[in-house]
Amino acid sequence: MNLSIIIVSYNTKELLRKCLESVIRDQLSGISYQGSVVGKNKKPVTDNQLPVTEIIVVDNASKDGSVEYLRELVDNSPTTDHRSPITLRLIENKENFGFAKAANQGIRIAKGENILLLNSDTKLTENSLKSLLEFAEKVQPAVIGAQMLNPDGSVQGSCFLLPTVKRAILEYWLGKKDYFSKYYPKGDRPVEVEAVSGGAMLVSKEIVNEVGMLDERYFMYFEDLDFCRRARKAGYKIYYLPSSKIIHEHGASGKKLAEPKDQWRRLVPSSKIYHGSLNHFLITFIILSGQKIRKLFTGKK
Template identity: 35%
Template sequence: MCLALFVMHTSVVIVNYRTASLTYDCLESLAKHVVGRSDVHVTLVDNLSGDDSVSQLQSAIDDRGWKSWVTLMPLDRNGGFAFGNNAAIREVLAADAERKPDYVWLLNPDTLVREGSLEKLIAYLEANPQCGLVGSRLEDPDGTPQRSAFRFPSLASEFDDGLRLGLVSKVLSSKTVAPPISNTAVKTGWVAGASMLVRREVFEDVGLLDDEYFMYYEETDFCRQASLVGWYCAYEPASRVVHLVGQASGVTIRNAVPKRRPQYWFDSRRRYFVKNHGAVYSGLVDVAWAVSYASWCVRSKLQGKPSYDPPKLLVDFVRNSVWMRGVTT
């Protein structure tokens, strides 16, 4: 372990919403690597869970002797994922110069930190001064990697996502949002916010996360805003973090009957495209996805293919499109 890496101060931000047991396990995994260190501090935000999360987590912090490295921040309303992260980020960035962090590590409550995961992220940023954000390799508990480095969504990628036709997917492979998983560090458009280390200077240049996104697309948008002012984003697979997919949100749980997609997902998607590409382009994207997905639905019925999509997805999509809802969210 290279002790020279630890001269940089890192603020870890975790947002809990009714996932106290998952959050406790996340803290337990962090404790193995940060207890006794003065360069890492965790701000644990509770997004007005409305259950006994705050009392459970505060008791755990007290009983386990974690007060020196964990601060619990209960909020008085649930403004969403970006809102919860911003509450903590705003406070740590306002600290005096000696306590102001060099890095902010956004970490989901449904994660478990592997040995050296933070150090590998810091090492990458230290070696690449133009890189403003870097994400970990997210993986299943058995070590199977998950796709966690992405291209920015576009008209072509949305058309391919809806159509699901092998030949078209091959032609549009360079536009696919989720490229094949890389075993080496690479530049990328954006990384999953489940484990993303951000330079303090990126917040100074871009501002905080856009908390008009309740959940989903906030990290996509943030990475895009950073790229527009000259910071690139990278994926560092040497940093490994277990991600219990969908356990915190309940939306993308694998190997389970899919739930109807929530309203806030559609609101966030619409906001991302309108904010970054304008109303006309967003309308074209919506047409491309809806038409291609309708084609897939017909084809899958005729071919007897099973569907793993959320119920009423096409109806909900059309109802929430730019041409039905307008450009506001």
Template identity: 30%
Template sequence: MLDVAVIIVNYRTAQLTIDSVAALLADPSMPQGSHIVVIDGASGDGSAEVIGKAINGNGWSDRVTLAPQDVNGGFAYGNNRGIEVVDADLGGAKSYLLLNPDTVVRSGAVLALADFLDQNPNVGIVGSRLEDPDGTLQACSFRFPTALGELESEARVGPVSLLLRHWRVVLPVSDRPSQADWVSGASMMIRRDVLEEVGQLDEGYFLYYEELDFCRRAVDLGWQCWTVPASRVVHLCGRATGLPSKGPKVNRRPSYWFQSRRRYFNKYHKGFGALASDLGWLTGQGIWHLRCWLERKPNGDAPRLVGDFLANRGLRAN
């Protein structure tokens, strides 16, 4: 059995995936009993061929497996197929690291996660400290969202954030490991026992909210979720999805983001709770728009965000 199986799901990001694999293999602290599985989600742009040539040309074939798929089923689908490849073809693993293709691990990042799981048997999921290339911290540790948390996250006004600080979704990350409700799926390691108890990631989510859903199911069964800042991972945020969260150009949010959000709140909050979360989100947006109007500045959000939110609100979770 492998110590660590790293799963990277590629969709039309061949060079990012190759760079991510190269960083993993260049890390001298990578656990000896580790293997990387790259899932190509029917990219249709030659990605599988490019990645395959890189694996063979760099002599990586003993440490990297490429598994092209016939369909692009999304993040949960791709990672589930990767876990199945590990279990069926590689004898399984003690832990599974789900890693975005737009990440570059810093030295010791994978080992820090694996060691934390080894030393803490009650912890089932661990996440990395995500950062920009210059070391600037990104959001990576979170509370489960609530209606008040949705309001705070969208309002972005100091007095509101102070009042609702106990419901704020984004948690601070210090230099010490800290417990969270859930961690970012950009670099998330899962103990084998958790997968056996919780089951696969929910493939009803195409992209976004699937790691939140999985962590919630694990926590509901008594497992703990922690962020380990010694595991530092550069996350080129939005490069894999085409949805950068900051910068001069923010793209319109795709319908599957709204569908995933709707699925999550329908699944865990139901009825009035799901409605309250929507009202909290819309109220927060209203406060934010008012602030931007008063300050005479653009709001910086994705184009047509509120209109798209309302248009997609009627979508029902499967």
């Protein structure tokens, strides 16, 4: 098995349907690859090879009919026919475990040498996977993030500078953009960055084996930053690939993963885990005070 696509879903049936349809359409369009695409032991691609891809959907106890829909898909999905380019696997959780723990369930059973973490509120555009995998062939084992687009085609911020107290000061007190918030690099060329969004992140299984899976202390938020930070510390590069374009209904899956009233409650402990309690306090103070000062002088938040 070459590629495992892992999708965590919680009450996102209609979004998930569109996501899966886009993956299947992309795979059946003739993409071919074989061997370790992101890893060091790459094999050449020939036109008569079918892509070998598994989709693993981890459902966090959805109540919107997602499980029934997925069960039907799995029943009709080939699991042993190697002539088929795609297989579908389903993990049904009895409770909402959050993103990191659920994604790790998929990673543990993944047969692919390469793993694509994909949000359920995304849709692949034509050749988006092909672009990811072709670029991955050219680099050493790396973490690669796709370009995220809003439904209207505008570009979403999906890259990060790893957040620090100093960078919070630069953005929120000194007004320097893109030092703390999500951003996107300008231009059409691949570029090395410090971190990418886990909403569409390709990573070699060998990197996971070395640095570990997602940290399950994060229910939601910060797990992608944490993983990229560990990967960079281990010497791996993080890339942003604008030629791989993926439409993202920004926040739709997150709103479902935690109820709106719970999202801030989930963000605070994740921030404390990532930054430590003292830095979390300092960063929160810098952000809130900076926003108030800006509103006072400009009328904008």
